[in-house]
Amino acid sequence: MFSKACEYGIKATIYIAVKSMRQERVSLKEIAEEVDSPVAFTAKILQSLAKNGIIDSHKGPTGGFQIEETKIDTIKLHDIVHAIDGDKIFSGCGLGLEQCDARQPCPVHDKFVGIRDNLKIMLQNTSLYELATGLEIGLTHLKR
Amino acid sequence: MFSKACEYGIKATIYIAVKSMRQERVSLKEIAEEVDSPVAFTAKILQSLAKNGIIDSHKGPTGGFQIEETKIDTIKLHDIVHAIDGDKIFSGCGLGLEQCDARQPCPVHDKFVGIRDNLKIMLQNTSLYELATGLEIGLTHLKR
DNA sequence: TTTATTTAGGATAAATTTGTCCGAAATAAG
DNA sequence: CTTATTTCGGACAAATTTATCCTAAATAAA
Numbered sequence: 001m002f003s004k005a006c007e008y009g010i011k012a013t014i015y016i017a018v019k020s021m022r023q024e025r026v027s028l029k030e031i032a033e034e035v036d037s038p039v040a041f042t043a044k045i046l047q048s049l050a051k052n053g054i055i056d057s058h059k060g061p062t063g064g065f066q067i068e069e070t071k072i073d074t075i076k077l078h079d080i081v082h083a084i085d086g087d088k089i090f091s092g093c094g095l096g097l098e099q100c101d102a103r104q105p106c107p108v109h110d111k112f113v114g115i116r117d118n119l120k121i122m123l124q125n126t127s128l129y130e131l132a133t134g135l136e137i138g139l140t141h142l143k144r
Numbered sequence: 145m146f147s148k149a150c151e152y153g154i155k156a157t158i159y160i161a162v163k164s165m166r167q168e169r170v171s172l173k174e175i176a177e178e179v180d181s182p183v184a185f186t187a188k189i190l191q192s193l194a195k196n197g198i199i200d201s202h203k204g205p206t207g208g209f210q211i212e213e214t215k216i217d218t219i220k221l222h223d224i225v226h227a228i229d230g231d232k233i234f235s236g237c238g239l240g241l242e243q244c245d246a247r248q249p250c251p252v253h254d255k256f257v258g259i260r261d262n263l264k265i266m267l268q269n270t271s272l273y274e275l276a277t278g279l280e281i282g283l284t285h286l287k288r
Numbered sequence: 289t290t291t292a293t294t295t296a297g298g299a300t301a302a303a304t305t306t307g308t309c310c311g312a313a314a315t316a317a318g
Numbered sequence: 319c320t321t322a323t324t325t326c327g328g329a330c331a332a333a334t335t336t337a338t339c340c341t342a343a344a345t346a347a348a
Contacts, residue, residue, distance in 0.1 A: 001145075001233070001260070004336060007240040014251055027294070041337050047296065060345030061293045077252070089145070096151045098288050107158055107275040107284040108221070115263050116145070122255050131251040140251040144242050148306060171324070185307050191326065204315030205323045 008037040017132035025064040052083035073129035152181040161276035169208040196227035217273035
């Protein structure tokens, strides 16, 4: 469903959010450990999240990643996925046709659109805040 | 959402079904043309569909692919996807965790399961017959 | 100012998916 | 039986995704 890059990116962002709610900055190394993801690859993903304004990055000693606390509940899962994978998940024909819409649909158009709308709505309605809170209170986990 | 292999496989199967309803067998070449897919790659996909009993294949002159007419309305989109991609679309954690279930969920577990159940139900409820019929009466299309 | 630490970013490599090529096997028809 | 046609199946190649490595740039602290 999601690419590996997205999986790592979502996990990392949630972890950063939890720490940010405690006014703590986290290093790439710590993130990769806590999220069980390859360090260098995770670095790339965090880079693109930073470029997209989802997270803040700081170089040097005491550097690391963090998220503005006020942003944590405005950021949605949708924003994270979009920053990493673009909108290819949300657009395009289910069977790969160039021209496919309600007027000239492919055989699965309607059914496919329905599912994808569900996905999009879910992503747009899920806030980073609720994901981070669930993790912080031990309701959910990020490793293994 | 679907792999390229799946996209080609679904389109090919629908096309074969339409022809089979007219008691016609179709060659790989014709399928690839009508479905706008790479010939050799399509051959591999048809091979695995044949091995999985979704379609029948016949070698030699007048050979080609077809689907038992009685099967056309019992075959579901789910069967095609499953034959090509296995059940990796239907199982596994949304964030790639090894252990993730209702008791020890990842942060997106519940939301993800909901979407995937929708997808599964849709695939299980969509028959090859309805897809083929829609194409035959010109309601849908497979090219471009 | 120097040093240690941390992210940025480019080059490269490994793995997977997508796609091609070609000879073998089957089989219908002359 | 021979030939032409069609799928089968293995080897190979290209493209994309995933992952690593290394140097540069920034920056905090001694």
